[in-house]
Amino acid sequence: METIKRYFRPEQLREFSLVFLIVAIFMFFGSQIQGYFSPRIFNRVTSDVAIITVVAIGETLVLLTRNYDLSVGSIVGFTAFFVGKQLSFHPDMLPLFALLLAIGTGALMGLVNGLIISYGRVPSLIATLGMLAIYRSMLVAYPGNKIVVTSDFPKWVLDLGSASLFSVGGFDIRPVVVVALLILVIFQLVTAYLPYGRRLYAIGSNPEAARVGGLPAQRIVLFAYMLCGTLAGLGGFMFMVRYGDLNTAVAQGMELQAIAAAVVGGVSTNGGIGTMIGTVLGAFMINLLQQSLLRWLRISNFWVDAFLGLLILVAVTIDAVILGRLRDIWARTGLETRPGGEKGPVEKEEIHAA
Amino acid sequence: MLRKLEWLKSWESLLLAILVVVVGFNAVSTPHYLQVGNLINLFHLHIEEIIVALIMTFIIINAEIDLSVGSVMGLAGCVMAFMWERKVPIEIGIAAALLTGVLVGAFNGFMVSYVGLTSLVVTLAGLIGYRGLAHVLLEDRSIGNFPEWFDRLGQQPLVGPVPLALIAFFVMLVIALVVLQNSGFGRYVYVIGNSKDAARYSGVNVRRVKMTLYIASGLISAFAGLLLAARLGSMRGDTATGTELTVITMVVLGGVSIFGGSGSLYGVLLSILIVLNLRNGMGLLNISGDTQTGVIGALLILSVLVPNITREVRDIWSRRHRAQRVQVVKEQKGG
Numbered sequence: 287m288e289t290i291k292r293y294f295r296p297e298q299l300r301e302f303s304l305v306f307l308i309v310a311i312f313m314f315f316g317s318q319i320q321g322y323f324s325p326r327i328f329n330r331v332t333s334d335v336a337i338i339t340v341v342a343i344g345e346t347l348v349l350l351t352r353n354y355d356l357s358v359g360s361i362v363g364f365t366a367f368f369v370g371k372q373l374s375f376h377p378d379m380l381p382l383f384a385l386l387l388a389i390g391t392g393a394l395m396g397l398v399n400g401l402i403i404s405y406g407r408v409p410s411l412i413a414t415l416g417m418l419a420i421y422r423s424m425l426v427a428y429p430g431n432k433i434v435v436t437s438d439f440p441k442w443v444l445d446l447g448s449a450s451l452f453s454v455g456g457f458d459i460r461p462v463v464v465v466a467l468l469i470l471v472i473f474q475l476v477t478a479y480l481p482y483g484r485r486l487y488a489i490g491s492n493p494e495a496a497r498v499g500g501l502p503a504q505r506i507v508l509f510a511y512m513l514c515g516t517l518a519g520l521g522g523f524m525f526m527v528r529y530g531d532l533n534t535a536v537a538q539g540m541e542l543q544a545i546a547a548a549v550v551g552g553v554s555t556n557g558g559i560g561t562m563i564g565t566v567l568g569a570f571m572i573n574l575l576q577q578s579l580l581r582w583l584r585i586s587n588f589w590v591d592a593f594l595g596l597l598i599l600v601a602v603t604i605d606a607v608i609l610g611r612l613r614d615i616w617a618r619t620g621l622e623t624r625p626g627g628e629k630g631p632v633e634k635e636e637i638h639a640a
Numbered sequence: 641m642l643r644k645l646e647w648l649k650s651w652e653s654l655l656l657a658i659l660v661v662v663v664g665f666n667a668v669s670t671p672h673y674l675q676v677g678n679l680i681n682l683f684h685l686h687i688e689e690i691i692v693a694l695i696m697t698f699i700i701i702n703a704e705i706d707l708s709v710g711s712v713m714g715l716a717g718c719v720m721a722f723m724w725e726r727k728v729p730i731e732i733g734i735a736a737a738l739l740t741g742v743l744v745g746a747f748n749g750f751m752v753s754y755v756g757l758t759s760l761v762v763t764l765a766g767l768i769g770y771r772g773l774a775h776v777l778l779e780d781r782s783i784g785n786f787p788e789w790f791d792r793l794g795q796q797p798l799v800g801p802v803p804l805a806l807i808a809f810f811v812m813l814v815i816a817l818v819v820l821q822n823s824g825f826g827r828y829v830y831v832i833g834n835s836k837d838a839a840r841y842s843g844v845n846v847r848r849v850k851m852t853l854y855i856a857s858g859l860i861s862a863f864a865g866l867l868l869a870a871r872l873g874s875m876r877g878d879t880a881t882g883t884e885l886t887v888i889t890m891v892v893l894g895g896v897s898i899f900g901g902s903g904s905l906y907g908v909l910l911s912i913l914i915v916l917n918l919r920n921g922m923g924l925l926n927i928s929g930d931t932q933t934g935v936i937g938a939l940l941i942l943s944v945l946v947p948n949i950t951r952e953v954r955d956i957w958s959r960r961h962r963a964q965r966v967q968v969v970k971e972q973k974g975g
Contacts, residue, residue: 354760408944409898411705411760412888416937419885423934534930542768555761588775588877595769599751602761 296612297561300552300605304567308574315578325456327577332459335573336466337524338543339566342551343473344517345544346565347510350477350486352493352557353410355511357399358518359540360421365391365522367425367434370532374438381442388523389516395421396515400508418541426534436530447527462524466566469517474562486510490557546594547572550601552609572597651895651947655910662914666921673924680801682920687805687871688713688864689883690912693890694809694816695860697908699853700891701820703833703900704752704759706857708744708766710883711774713865716741718774720866721783721875730787738862744770745858746851753850767884775877784874794870805867812860817905825849833900885933889940890915898944915939 316322341358348355369388373379395417402413426432436444450458477483489496489503497503525537545555551568553560575597576590666673683690692709699706716737723733744766751762798804820826828849832839840846869875894911896903915936922932 402941402945406945407948408941412892412898412944413941415885415888416939416941419933419937420941423930423937426928426930427934539768542764545764546768549761555758588779589772591768591772592776593772595765595767595772598765598768599762602757602765603751603755606755606757 296609296616297552297559297564299612300609301561301564301567304551304564304571308567308571311571311574311578315582319578319581322578322581325458327581328457329460331570331573331577332463333528335566335570336460336462337521337528338540338547338569338573339466340469340517340524341521341540342544342547342565342569343469343562344514344521345541346548346553346560346562347473347477347486348410348514349545349548349553349555350490350557350560351507351510352490353403353507353510354414354545354555355399355410355514356414356541357395357417357421358514358521358544359537359542360418360425361392361395361515361518362522362525362537362540363535364395364421364425365519366526366536367428367532367534369523370434370439370526371428371430373440373443374434377440379440381446385520385523388526389519392519392522393512393516396512396518397508399515400511403511404504404507422534422538428534432534434532439530443527444530447530462528465520465524469520470562470566477562482506482509487558490559492558543569543572543594546598549598549605552601552605554605555602568601652904652907652910655894655907655914659910659914659917662917662921666917666924669921670924673920676801678920680797680803680806682916683806683809684803684871686886686916686919687809688868688880689886690890690916691805691809691812691864691867692857692861692883693887693908693912694812694905695853695857696887696891697816697894697896697903697905698820698829699857700888700896700898701833701900701903702829702850702853703836704850704853705763705888705898706748706854707760707763707884708748708770709857709861709887710880711767711770712741712744712858712861713868713880713883714774714878715744715770715777716862716865717869717875717879718777718877720869722777724786725781725783730790734866737866738859741858741860741862741865742855743858745855745861748858749851749854752854753847771878771881774879778875778877780877782874782876786870786873790870791873794867795873805871808863808867813905813909820905825852829853830901833902835901882933885940886915886936889936889943892940893943911943 341362345355345358365388368391369384372387373384399414399417402408402417403410406413446461448460450460451464452459477486485496485501485506488499488501489506493503521540522537526532529536547569548560548565549555549568550572551560551564551566553565553568572594576593579589579593580587672678692713696706696709719740720730720733720737723736724730748759748762748766751757752759793804796803798807820829828839828844831842831844832846832849836846865880868880872879890912891903891908892898893914894903894908896908918935918939919932922935927935
């Protein structure tokens with residue numbers, strides 16, 4: 287029991303149970319729906335998950351610091367629409383330049399969020415709720431007609447969306463999927479090993495302690511918002527490539543999906559808890575379940591949101607009730623197994639006091 | 641003399657000054673702005689939002705938040721429309737809609753106060769989930785043709801030039817003022833907002849107060865949803881989307897701290913008037929609804945950002961001032 291506890295944390299339990307659930311969903315619906323393991327469903331789910339994954343990873347960075355970003359949906363929408371418009375005006379724009387334009391726009395928007403929140407000391411909820419409206423109205427007020435259609439784009443955009451880097455028996459691996467996986471690996475490593483990543487956790491678990499401990503909290507949070515905006519800009523580019531048809535309502539509500547993915551994946555909205563892998567597993571499970579239910583029950587698309595709301599509540603409740611208790615058990619054994627017994631650290635303090 | 645002028649520095653007086661400017665601008669730019677008809681119209685066009693802002697004031701002072709109000713409005717209206725579509729008498733539909741509001745509010749309140757989840761997450765899930773249920777009920781249909789008396793209550797004046805919704809708002813405003821500023825329950829709302837733990841240790845039943853507030857929020861939102869259905873004469877799955885942004889803006893702009901424990905209904909009343917006049921003025925200038933929402937968003941951020949910056953500047957100023965004085969004193973001692 288002790289060895290299990292040493293090599294195994296409650297957070298990992300969450301990830302294992304998500305993997306288990308995903309496999310269970312696969313098995314169950316595979317036996318219920320004909321042609322469930324077809325390339326079409328696979329391609330559809332992976333491309334959708336790829337976009338939301340990139341956005342949700344950015345959101346997780348911010349959530350870890352005990353802040354929120356409710357404006358990512360508007361950032362994704364604005365960058366997709368803005369870059370789409372630019373491409374329709376200048377069809378000979380270099381693909382790399384279009385990508386940089388999207389990322390730069392997102393980074394700039396994230397920077398504005400971060401400045402208002404970390405240096406202006408505006409609560410993140412207020413600031414990003416306001417920016418959600420501002421970025422969206424910037425998109426609506428954008429001059430010219432309010433839609434971009436597939437025929438406006440140069441050919442490479444459309445090719446990029448349906449291209450496959452390699453394919454195994456019809457199961458395509460799309461470029462967007464590879465990009466999402468790369469982002470996942472990078473940010474999982476950053477948050478797990480780099481000082482910057484660990485500081486995000488430190489600030490989220492106890493902002494006051496982090497400040498007293500000398501961490502430049504303002505700068506770290508600012509940078510987290512900038513990264514979140516950058517990833518949302520990248521998400522906007524992927525959105526544009528994947529869907530082609532854009533209007534002023536693109537990606538509306540994506541901030542809720544991103545937060546849902548993170549919360550289902552075990553990221554705490556009180557900061558300091560969660561992993562990137564968890565977020566991605568959460569995004570994958572939500573999308574898989576939605577697509578499967580749509581095909582299985584032949585229920586209408588209208589159930590999707592009602593279902594998403596329920597899923598968030600269930601995830602948070604499980605977190606509060608079960609995982610909270612598990613963490614208590616782990617924390618207690620952590621004290622007991624310390625050399626010198628349970629009172630080890632306390633005695634040391636008493637010596638100093640004497 | 642100086643003490644008498646102290647109130648000039650308060651947030652409310654700043655709001656009053658802004659209000660005077662906005663109203664003055666509107667009155668000068670449009671001749672029939674100050675007519676009774678337009679002034680009633682001013683309230684009537686956003687009456688649902690300002691009714692919900694009253695209960696939101698209580699919830700934010702209590703250091704919680706309710707993001708689901710817009711979705712509850714939509715859900716309640718859709719419940720009523722769904723039953724009306726199936727030939728259920730409208731009175732029963734109205735009762736069912738109000739009951740839905742109570743149930744939904746009780747559910748939010750239970751999750752927040754008894755299960756102990758963060759209100760932001762619970763009501764965010766509600767924002768998505770209740771809106772989803774509204775879409776499930778009506779799918780993409782638009783239900784109208786309510787009984788004639790129902791539409792008339794929403795659209796026509798009831799007493800003199802004043803419609804029902806406006807009377808309801810003023811009655812609720814008076815009740816809210818009395819409850820929040822003059823009753824024991826109102827004190828509890830402030831105390832819990834200041835420190836939940838201190839309130840609990842002093843024997844305040846924190847859970848019951850929060851539960852009451854969320855049930856009231858659900859009920860009032862459902863009522864506002866019905867008023868909206870009557871005013872529009874029809875209901876759709878996405879009616880009242882995004883109401884929470886305007887409502888929270890009104891409350892926070894009114895000087896209520898998002899961290900709870902401070903603020904007053906007078907400030908909220910002033911900020912309601914500012915937002916309404918601003919929208920009206922922008923409408924007269926032909927600015928589209930989406931841009932108006934953007935301006936409201938900017939107002940929301942600025943209402944917190946500007947006081948923060950001025951405080952920061954004042955702090956730096958006084959610190960420098962004090963440092964100079966200390967130096968002067970040191971020099972005197974040295975001499």
